[in-house]
Amino acid sequence: MKKKVAASFLLTVALSSTLLGSSFANSTSYKVSISGSSTTYDGQVVSGRVLIPVKAIQDFKGIKMNWNAATKQLKLQKENSTVLLTAGKSVALVNNKSVSLDVPVTVINGRTLVPVRFVSESLNYNVELNPSNKQITISERANSVLNENYKSNNLAISRIAALESPVNDSGMPMLTADDEGLNSTYYFPEGKSDSYFIQTADLVYYYEIKGGQAKLMWEANLDTTKKSAAKDITKLFGYQAEKQYGTAPQLSERYVYFNVNLFTYMIQYGFANSDGQMSKLGSQQSSIEVIQNKNFVREIDEEQPIRS
Template sequence: MRFKVSLLGLLLFVSMVPAALAAENIQLDFNGKLAETSAKPVNKDGSVYVPIRVVEEIEGLTISSWDNATKSLTIAQSGTDAALTLKVGEKTAQKGSQTIGMSQPAQVINNRVMVPLRFVAEAFDADVAWNPDSKTVYVAKTTEQQKKSLHSGDLTAARLAALNLPRISSLPDLDFSGDSLGTWSIYFPEGEYKSFFSISNQVISYYRITDNAAQLIWEAALALDAKQSKESTFYAKGIFKEQGTRPEIKTNLVFYDISTHAGQAQYGRIHTDGTVEQLGTKEMNNLDELFPIEEENAGVSPLRLEGTSGVK
């Protein structure tokens, strides 16, 4: 439901405020989709401000009201009683009976009422990441059904949910374009879904999973003579360019090598000493056909894949 306000009252209010700031070319990514806005976002005092309607791009959120007398707006979350009330110029917000402090208040900027995007998103438990290289704000918030799949207790369903989460990143662009080989590889810690590696076009990416997003932690380019070797992929041979913190591997990995041309996936296990154990081949045309690896030990202890202190 779109909010209904006194348009005349809102216009009269903002016309009395002379604030003017240069808008930046900031991109807004909501669950993997770039949003178009009626006014450009503004980076002010370390916060990215957006027009109030933009918050409706966040999964499940709507602007339910604007009160011109008190200069306040209320944001509601569908399917719940959760509502957040902000007042222009005040550094506190109200969510139910809870008063929440704000580092920056809602403001009138360039004759528009604008709100700090990170504060609003995080107030409704969304994940937010700022990428200074691309000047992109990533906002990720999944549905309750997606969260149920992630925590279902079914390892394959949880992995599929993890792979389908929105991707967010604070890392600079790797600035590398590799060869397309018609294959895509996925690697999970054995018995786990809380992180994964993905290899495509000679680029290896490592993601950690939250309830809302797959966050890019590390990314690297692979040398041409190393792209077919799983040992070189995970033990640094052939890596010649990287961004972020390279993870240290402390458990076996299971893998799916997916061929889009053949419509099948080879699968197996990589041991911590680099030994590759090929387990078989099954039909697989897309991610929705992800299958359980019967030989996998699903009873291993929780995540043992940790970040090192720095990139080696």
Template sequence: MGQQLFALAVVYTVREERVRMLKQIVCIALVASALSAADAAIAAAPAHIYVKGKLVLATDSPIVEKGRTLVPLSAVAGPLALRLSWNAADKTATFGKWNESVRLTVGSSTAVASGNPAHMGGLKLDSPVHIVKGRVYVPLRFLAEQFGYRVSVDDENVRILAPLDASQLAMLRDGDLAEARRRTMSLSPELTHYAVDLLPYTHEREGYNVTYLFPEGRSDRFIVVSGDQASYAELTEDGWIVKWQAHIPVGEKDTLELLWEMKVTDQRGTAPEMNGSYLFWSSTDHLTTNLLSSGRLSDAGKEILGWRSTTSGESGGQAEGELSLTLPGESRLPGWVE
């Protein structure tokens, strides 16, 4: 009986040893599989970076982490005309363009942005910032989206493209004048950037008013008046760059006439020259009423050429003249090129 129990114990011991060895083999296989997958992910990372069609000669290639492509910040900063600084003590990298900036901290999935109303405060990253071989790596799409760039990634290449392609630029600069102006007024805020310190909105006027002014014959620059704030922007392949802002104080004269005479305060940047004539397109909401108007602004003052007033809950409305995004007899001038 004792021999039988001993034999049975031996059998169980052998079985337990086999189970233990089998578990070790499975663990080793899983680790090897994970390492192989990691190696495959690294191997699958694109080898080249192109910025606006030009190959970036970088010593370090992009990497892929959990399906996200990260690029070395120092490699793309120059081609994208980004300012770049590194604080070794805090392990923070700050990059910027125009008067906009973004601060990143190694290991953090949050960035802090300033200088553009469309990107302000804490921003969530898809992947945390890394340091690899002494280089700061940042998520490609986050980097691009801060300045409106388009991106594409394949097995071989990372491509960072200008926000506006050649056909879009041609349309906005030299296309049909009314359509180009219409598209400009409907463009996403992601395509507007600031080369000046942001001007605070003071809310001095009641209701909501937005007026666009385009120099006669042009659609590649404009002034937008929103409430008491005026901003001047010019078109580039990177989108619309705001180069001047000012407040228009409440006064006895019409807001646009005050702007024409440059009776403004808190100017930042270089003011546009107010001469010749401008086409204006204005939308005003006050309580339940909306008023659209268009016309000419010049040394002769403000001339309304057409308007339409509508009230919510009522059919029809009132109108007079012709609402138009072009002036009578206006001819297109050649678009300005950087």
């Protein structure tokens, strides 16, 4: 009996999604990846839908999964959301409400297939399809607590939530620092929490908060031997960009910065002007726990209120 239950649990579940472009419709294989996992999964197309294996669901952070061999039902849970799928049926239950599926849950060659966009979005995940390289990326969104904190009128609480939001860096290359980074500096446009920079050594990353994620929009490898002469975002960091990818934002008039010394745990904070000049307002001794929880972010009395 135990062997039969184990075999049933290892049934392959496939997740499908509407394809963007005819290149997918004619393809039978591509790669699927889940943010935070180094594993990629082979997928296929059935009736114009993308299918991936059950092991992929196990890489979804925070999801509980249970397979009932007797009823042929797969139960997925995350926070307050529950999805119940039954093999052979084109109707699923989401929080006990019936939802029709475009493609029925189907078993093919011993594999149970279910729709990826439906499952992912029902459990608060984001799905991105890239037809050019036949890649699908599934990434986590912020939970309900982070979403509420991000909406807070307290700018420090909102900014901490922004920094803690799941990062979506799909489609961007991995840059390598040439210098050793013992300091990280976080920049927010004055009065705002919807975007931020992180500078560590000669690397800079720019994120925007979109759909419950911190989406990586721009990154650069700075040349610390060449001062920035351009009137663009590199002026804020003082050096020219040796390599850069994505779309750099326009300069704001002023930024709030928080500098974290990763060796001494000393925090400094203040303002940074668009020309890169920094004025320190204060400092405080911190701890590894404070840094990990982003609680070094504080309200700045001199900061101007949020602008519409």
